[in-house]
Amino acid sequence: MIAELGHFTLILALSVALIQAFFPLLGAQKGNNVWISLAPPAAIFQFLLVSISFACLTQLYITSDFSVVNVAKNSNTAIPMIYKVSGVWGNHEGSLLLWVLILSIFGSAVAYFGNNLPPDFRARVLSVQSMIAIGFYTFILFTSNPFERIIPPPINGRDLNPLLQDPGLAFHPPMLYLGYVGFSMAFSFAIAALIEGRVDAAWARWVRPWTLAAWLFLTGGIALGSWWAYYELGWGGWWYWDPVENASFMPWLAGTALLHSATVVEKRDSLKGWTVLLAIITFSLSLLGTFLVRSGVLTSVHTFATDPTRGVFILGLLIFVIGGSLVLFAWRGPKLINTGFFQPISREGALLFNNLGMITATAAVLLGTLYPLFLDATGGGKISVGPPFFNAVFIPIMVPITIAMAVGPFLNWKRADLIPAFSRLKFALTLALIMTALTWVWQKNGPMAATLGMGLAVWLGIGTLSELATKLHLFRSPIGAWYRIKRLPRHKWGMSLGHLGFAIAIAGMAGAGGWTKESIQVMQPGETVTVAGYDFRFIGANHIRGPNYTSVAGKFIITQEEKLITTLVAEKRTYLVTDTLTTEAAIHTMLSGDLYAVIGDSEGKTGAFVTRLYFNPLVVWMWIGTLVMVFGALISLTDQRYRIGAPKRGRKVTVITAQ
Amino acid sequence: MPDRLIYYIPLALFCVLSIYLGIGLTLDPKALPSMLDGKPVPAFKLPPVKNRDNRGFSNTDLIGTVSLVNIFGSWCAACRIEHPFLMELATEKKIIIHGIDWREENPNAGGNWLKRYGDPYSLVGDDPYSKAAIAFGVTGAPETFLVDKKGIVRYKHTGPLNRKIWTNLLSPMIEKLQIRKGS
Numbered sequence A: 001m002i003a004e005l006g007h008f009t010l011i012l013a014l015s016v017a018l019i020q021a022f023f024p025l026l027g028a029q030k031g032n033n034v035w036i037s038l039a040p041p042a043a044i045f046q047f048l049l050v051s052i053s054f055a056c057l058t059q060l061y062i063t064s065d066f067s068v069v070n071v072a073k074n075s076n077t078a079i080p081m082i083y084k085v086s087g088v089w090g091n092h093e094g095s096l097l098l099w100v101l102i103l104s105i106f107g108s109a110v111a112y113f114g115n116n117l118p119p120d121f122r123a124r125v126l127s128v129q130s131m132i133a134i135g136f137y138t139f140i141l142f143t144s145n146p147f148e149r150i151i152p153p154p155i156n157g158r159d160l161n162p163l164l165q166d167p168g169l170a171f172h173p174p175m176l177y178l179g180y181v182g183f184s185m186a187f188s189f190a191i192a193a194l195i196e197g198r199v200d201a202a203w204a205r206w207v208r209p210w211t212l213a214a215w216l217f218l219t220g221g222i223a224l225g226s227w228w229a230y231y232e233l234g235w236g237g238w239w240y241w242d243p244v245e246n247a248s249f250m251p252w253l254a255g256t257a258l259l260h261s262a263t264v265v266e267k268r269d270s271l272k273g274w275t276v277l278l279a280i281i282t283f284s285l286s287l288l289g290t291f292l293v294r295s296g297v298l299t300s301v302h303t304f305a306t307d308p309t310r311g312v313f314i315l316g317l318l319i320f321v322i323g324g325s326l327v328l329f330a331w332r333g334p335k336l337i338n339t340g341f342f343q344p345i346s347r348e349g350a351l352l353f354n355n356l357g358m359i360t361a362t363a364a365v366l367l368g369t370l371y372p373l374f375l376d377a378t379g380g381g382k383i384s385v386g387p388p389f390f391n392a393v394f395i396p397i398m399v400p401i402t403i404a405m406a407v408g409p410f411l412n413w414k415r416a417d418l419i420p421a422f423s424r425l426k427f428a429l430t431l432a433l434i435m436t437a438l439t440w441v442w443q444k445n446g447p448m449a450a451t452l453g454m455g456l457a458v459w460l461g462i463g464t465l466s467e468l469a470t471k472l473h474l475f476r477s478p479i480g481a482w483y484r485i486k487r488l489p490r491h492k493w494g495m496s497l498g499h500l501g502f503a504i505a506i507a508g509m510a511g512a513g514g515w516t517k518e519s520i521q522v523m524q525p526g527e528t529v530t531v532a533g534y535d536f537r538f539i540g541a542n543h544i545r546g547p548n549y550t551s552v553a554g555k556f557i558i559t560q561e562e563k564l565i566t567t568l569v570a571e572k573r574t575y576l577v578t579d580t581l582t583t584e585a586a587i588h589t590m591l592s593g594d595l596y597a598v599i600g601d602s603e604g605k606t607g608a609f610v611t612r613l614y615f616n617p618l619v620v621w622m623w624i625g626t627l628v629m630v631f632g633a634l635i636s637l638t639d640q641r642y643r644i645g646a647p648k649r650g651r652k653v654t655v656i657t658a659q
Numbered sequence B: 001m002p003d004r005l006i007y008y009i010p011l012a013l014f015c016v017l018s019i020y021l022g023i024g025l026t027l028d029p030k031a032l033p034s035m036l037d038g039k040p041v042p043a044f045k046l047p048p049v050k051n052r053d054n055r056g057f058s059n060t061d062l063i064g065t066v067s068l069v070n071i072f073g074s075w076c077a078a079c080r081i082e083h084p085f086l087m088e089l090a091t092e093k094k095i096i097i098h099g100i101d102w103r104e105e106n107p108n109a110g111g112n113w114l115k116r117y118g119d120p121y122s123l124v125g126d127d128p129y130s131k132a133a134i135a136f137g138v139t140g141a142p143e144t145f146l147v148d149k150k151g152i153v154r155y156k157h158t159g160p161l162n163r164k165i166w167t168n169l170l171s172p173m174i175e176k177l178q179i180r181k182g183s
Helices: A002-030 A039-062 A071-074 A083-084 A092-116 A119-143 A167-198 A201-232 A241-268 A272-294 A300-306 A310-333 A346-375 A387-410 A416-424 A426-442 A449-471 A478-487 A489-513 A618-638 B004-005 B008-026 B075-091 B110-115 B130-134 B163-179
Strands: A517-523 A528-530 A534-543 A549-560 A563-575 A582-583 A586-590 A592-603 A607-618 B067-072 B096-102 B122-126 B144-146 B155-158
Touching: A002 A039, A002 A092, A002 A119, A039 A083, A039 A092, A039 A119, A039 B163, A071 A092, A071 A563, A083 A167, A083 A426, A083 B075, A092 A119, A092 A167, A119 A167, A119 A310, A167 A201, A167 A272, A167 A310, A167 A563, A201 A272, A201 A582, A201 A618, A241 A272, A272 A310, A272 A346, A272 B008, A300 B096, A310 A426, A310 B008, A346 A387, A346 B008, A387 A416, A387 A449, A416 A426, A416 A449, A426 A449, A449 A489, A489 A618, A517 A528, A528 A607, A534 A592, A534 A607, A549 A592, A549 A607, A563 A586, A563 A592, A586 A618, A586 B110, A592 A618, B004 B163, B067 B075, B067 B130, B075 B110, B075 B163, B096 B130, B110 B122, B122 B130, B144 B163, B155 B163
Parallel strands: B067 B096, B096 B122
Antiparallel strands: A517 A607, A528 A534, A534 A549, A549 A563, A563 A582, A586 A592, A592 A607, B067 B144, B144 B155
C-alpha cells in the first residue's frame, strides 16, 4: 500500500511538472498573468508530492518491506537503522528519487523566497526547472521504478553494499546531490535569461547565492567522499582519479569558474555570454556526473549494458538538456552585449585567467575520463587512463592559477598595475621561498612537486592574508582595523577565507601526496616496527562480532621515544550476508600527520598478521582547508546583498571601483 | 557574421561528444579493459635500478622470446602479496619475467626491496617518473603484460598474479604463443 502510494504521488508529481513546464513559460511569452502565477504554487505542490513519495520509500526501508524489489536488494533486517535509512539512496533507483526530491526543494525555494524576482522571470526559471524534473520523473517511472513489487517476497534482504555501511558514505551522496542539483538553479536562471535575451547585474546577484550554495555542498560532498576513501579503502590514499571521483570534480571546477565569472557580470557588466555558458556547462557536467556515478557509463560498463533502455534514455536526456540549451545559447547568446570593457591586467583579467585555467583543467579531466571511451568507439581498443596522466596534466595547470590567485585580489577593476601588487606581495614571496628552501632541505629525497606545493601554499596563504591586512589597513592603523573588520562586506570575507582554505588544503595535499611513509610486513604479537620515528607495537588480534559482520581487530600501541602516543585498533570486517571484506583503518590524527594502521591476513598459526603501517604527513590540513573554504562560502552566503534590497531588474547599477 | 559563429562552438563540441557516447552505448564492453591488446609494446628505455645491475630495460629487449612485463614498486602492498608467486615462476623457469620498478621516491628503495624479498626478474628498469608506465597505460601496481616474440602485447592482467590465473589463463596462452614459430 505504501509502495503504491509512493508510486502514485510520483506520477502525480510528473503531471504537475508537465503543467509547470508548459503554462508559465507560455504565459511569460504571451503576457498571461494567470499562467505566470501558476508557477510558484505548482513548484511547492511538486515538492509536497515528491516528499511524500520519498517518505514512502524511506518507510519501506525502515520497516524492511522485502516485498519491494529495491528494499530486498539493498537492505537487510540485521543492519543498523542509520544504514537502513541511508540505504534509501544507496542504490540507483533510490538515489534518483533523492535527486528529484532535492530538485523540488530548490524549485520550491525559488517559489517561496523568490518574491524579489520579476514574476515572468520567475515563471521562466521554474518552467525550466520543471523540464529537468520531467526528464528525471520519466526516467524513474519508465526505467528505474523504486516501488516495484516482488512475488513472492524473500525472507530477508540482500544487504546494503558493505562499503556503503559507513557514516561518511551515508551522507556523501546527499551532499553531492545538493551540489549537483544546486547548479540546476544557475542553469535555469541562465536558460531563462537566454529566453529573455537579457543578463545584467541583478541577474548575477540572483544567480550567485544559488551557485555559492551548490558549490558549498559540492565541496563538502567531495571532501566527504575523499575522507571516506582515505579511511575505508585502507591504502592511505585520498584521491584516485577514478571516473566516479572525476565526475564530481568536473562540476566543481566549472562551478568554481562560474562563481568567479558571475562576479564580473555583477560588478562590471561583462563576460555575460561566457558566464551563461559556464552555468550551462556546470550543470551539464553535474548531469553527466549523476549518470556516471549511478549508471556507470564508464566505470562498470557491464552493469550499464545489461539494461540498454536506461543507456538510451540517459543519452536522450543528455542530448535534450545539454544540446537544447547549447542550441539556445548559439541562437540567443549573441544578444547578450557586454558594456564593461577591461584591460588584460585588471581584476576582470585575473578572474578570466582563473576561468580559463579552471576550464582547461575541466577539459583535461573530461578528456582523461572519456578518452578510453573515445578510443574504444574509434576501434582503438580498450585502455584505462591512470593517475600518472592526471597528475602530469592537472598539477601544471593548477600551479599558475594558484600563483595568480594571490595576485588577483590586489588588482583594480578595469585597469591595474602589476608592480604595486607585487610590492605588497614581497612578504608572501619571501616566506614562500624560505618555505620551499626549508622543505627542500628537510625532504631532499621527496618529490619536487610536493616541495613546490608547500611554497605555493605559503605564497597563497600569506598573500591572501596580506590582501586582507591591506584592505583593513591593519598596519597603518591597527585600532581602526577593528572597526573595519566589522564593516568589511561578508562576500570579501568569503573570498579571503575561500582562498586561505585552498592554500591550507594545498599544504595538506603536498604533505600527504609527497612524503607518506609506509611499511608493510608480517608482524608477530609483541613485535615493533618503526615508521617515521613512531614505534608501532603490535599487541595482537582478536575476533569481534558486530550487528551484521564479524571482525578481526588488531591492536597497536604507538610510542615515540618511549612516550605513549595512542593505541590504534584496526579492523578487517567480513559482512555476513554478502560475504564481503572491508578494511577499517585505524587512524590517529595529529597536526603533523596521521598515524594509520591497517590489518591484513593472518600468517601461520602464531597469531602473526600482515600489517600496513603509514605515517601520512599533514593530511588533516586538507580537511581543515576544506572546512575553511566551506565556512567562507557560508559567510559569503549571509552577505546582505543577497538578502535585502536586491535591486529591481534593469535598474542601472552604479559601479564602484575598488580603492 | 563570424562573431556569431563563436557561439556555435560549444554546440559543435557537444555534438561530437554525443556521437561518441552514442557509439559507446553500442559497444560490447569487456569486463577488464586490456589496453595495448594486439599492439606493439610502446617504445621505452629505462635506466637500471640502483644496486641491482647496470643493464637497464628497453622495449627492444622484448623481441625474440615470449615474456611477462610486471609493473611493481616497493611501496605497493599488493606487489608484496604477488611477489612469492613470481619467485615460484622464476624458479620453475617457465617464462622470462621482466620488471618495471614504478614510482620509487627513494632511488634505493627498489633495489633494497628486491634484495629483501628476492629477485624473480631478468631485466628491471627504473621508472620513477612514470615514463613507461604512462605509455603502457598503467592504472596501478601490480600489473602484468604478456608480450609475444615480436614484442606485441597479448594480454594484460591487473592486480596480483597467482597460481590459479597462471594455470587457467596465462599458461595456455603462453604455450600457444611459444608454439607459433617465428611469430
